[in-house]
Amino acid sequence: MEQLFYAVAVLACPVGMGLMMFFMMRPRHTAPAASGGQDELSRLRAEVDQLKSVQRDRSAADSEPL
Numbered sequence: 001m002e003q004l005f006y007a008v009a010v011l012a013c014p015v016g017m018g019l020m021m022f023f024m025m026r027p028r029h030t031a032p033a034a035s036g037g038q039d040e041l042s043r044l045r046a047e048v049d050q051l052k053s054v055q056r057d058r059s060a061a062d063s064e065p066l
Helices: 002-026 035-061
Strands: none
Touching: none
8 A cells, every 4th residue: 555655656746747738738729809819910010110110210310410
């Protein structure tokens, strides 16, 4: 009985790790919202464009002679 306890204790970590890896690698079957993803993508692209223009303006202002 004592050896069975040790065997279970020794195998608990690798078996638990294997189960966690299995469940994390399974594909998720939840479909993202079709319009929600596109809306956020458009918003992020607009924000990137705005940040690029601000950076361009700053670098142009820094390069102008005083």
